[in-house]
Amino acid sequence: MTSAETAVQIFHKLENEDFRILNIIETAMAKWEFVPLEQIHKYAKIPLERVTYTLEKLDKLNLTYRTRGAYTGYTLNYAGYDCLAINTLLKAKIITSFGQTLGVGKEADVYDALNPSGTRIAIKFHRLGRISFRQTRRKRGYIKEHSSWLFQSHLAAEKEFQALKRAYEHGVSVPQPLSQNRHVIAMGMIEGGELSRYKDIGDTGEVLQELLCNVKKTYLKAQLIHADLSEYNLILQPDGHILIIDWPQAVKTDHQNAKELLERDLKNVLNFFNRKFNLKLTLEDAYRYVTGEAKKLPL
Numbered sequence: 001m002t003s004a005e006t007a008v009q010i011f012h013k014l015e016n017e018d019f020r021i022l023n024i025i026e027t028a029m030a031k032w033e034f035v036p037l038e039q040i041h042k043y044a045k046i047p048l049e050r051v052t053y054t055l056e057k058l059d060k061l062n063l064t065y066r067t068r069g070a071y072t073g074y075t076l077n078y079a080g081y082d083c084l085a086i087n088t089l090l091k092a093k094i095i096t097s098f099g100q101t102l103g104v105g106k107e108a109d110v111y112d113a114l115n116p117s118g119t120r121i122a123i124k125f126h127r128l129g130r131i132s133f134r135q136t137r138r139k140r141g142y143i144k145e146h147s148s149w150l151f152q153s154h155l156a157a158e159k160e161f162q163a164l165k166r167a168y169e170h171g172v173s174v175p176q177p178l179s180q181n182r183h184v185i186a187m188g189m190i191e192g193g194e195l196s197r198y199k200d201i202g203d204t205g206e207v208l209q210e211l212l213c214n215v216k217k218t219y220l221k222a223q224l225i226h227a228d229l230s231e232y233n234l235i236l237q238p239d240g241h242i243l244i245i246d247w248p249q250a251v252k253t254d255h256q257n258a259k260e261l262l263e264r265d266l267k268n269v270l271n272f273f274n275r276k277f278n279l280k281l282t283l284e285d286a287y288r289y290v291t292g293e294a295k296k297l298p299l
Helices: 003-013 016-028 037-044 048-060 078-091 133-139 149-169 204-220 258-277 283-290
Strands: 064-068 072-076 097-104 108-114 120-126 177-181 184-188 234-236 242-244
Touching: 003 078, 003 108, 016 037, 016 048, 016 072, 016 078, 037 048, 037 072, 048 064, 048 072, 072 078, 078 120, 078 149, 078 177, 078 184, 097 120, 120 149, 149 177, 149 184, 204 242, 204 258, 204 283, 258 283
Parallel strands: none
Antiparallel strands: 064 072, 097 108, 108 120, 120 184, 177 184, 234 242
């Protein structure tokens, strides 16, 4: 069971005081790796017995980690952080209920949910602690060495949400960004499957043309580069159109490594289409089209 599933299942057991204590721990984690019981009591401004009772409840529900050494301290785990984000999204009337898992990956979990009007949307929980720290920091330049996994995931969600907003506003085919809180993003529904899973995608030239047209819009209009583009974050929707997902590594076109990152994105896509569908297009032709040097693709 993932931490989000844990959070959804036990969420109804939490009361206002439970959320208050979780919030106090979250805030104090900026200073403490494990927040001392005395500090939690100080900020809670309720009797110590009630603080202790609540902390024991949260610990039994697997929403916190507890340490006992020189002092007794508490820190949030992902399930506790999930509960805080879910509570905020509920209060903001972004979601009303959760559905099934849409996908569980190395760095994120995605679930479907309903908004107040009954429309299905997607909820993405960032989970950066699943891969090694070195790999995370190498791939994501905005990660600082002293950051906790929760804070890193918060940064990733913020960065992805801003990239999604920018891309969506400029007509790029991405999930509609709806809201972001902590490490969680609410977005339009993601329907279809990863491009990598399909043996037949219809007119391969047309699909590649549409994809590169979106990369071009991203580059010229949104002035962004996805920077992690591959067949695994390209969704072939039921109507045959492409949806580009997973934007936490996006960079602006004035990034010092912009050319290298754009070429890497294009190589990944072109190699896939060549390998799986025997559709050949040179990197030079794709690059010239995406950057606006050429008006058409030789397809």
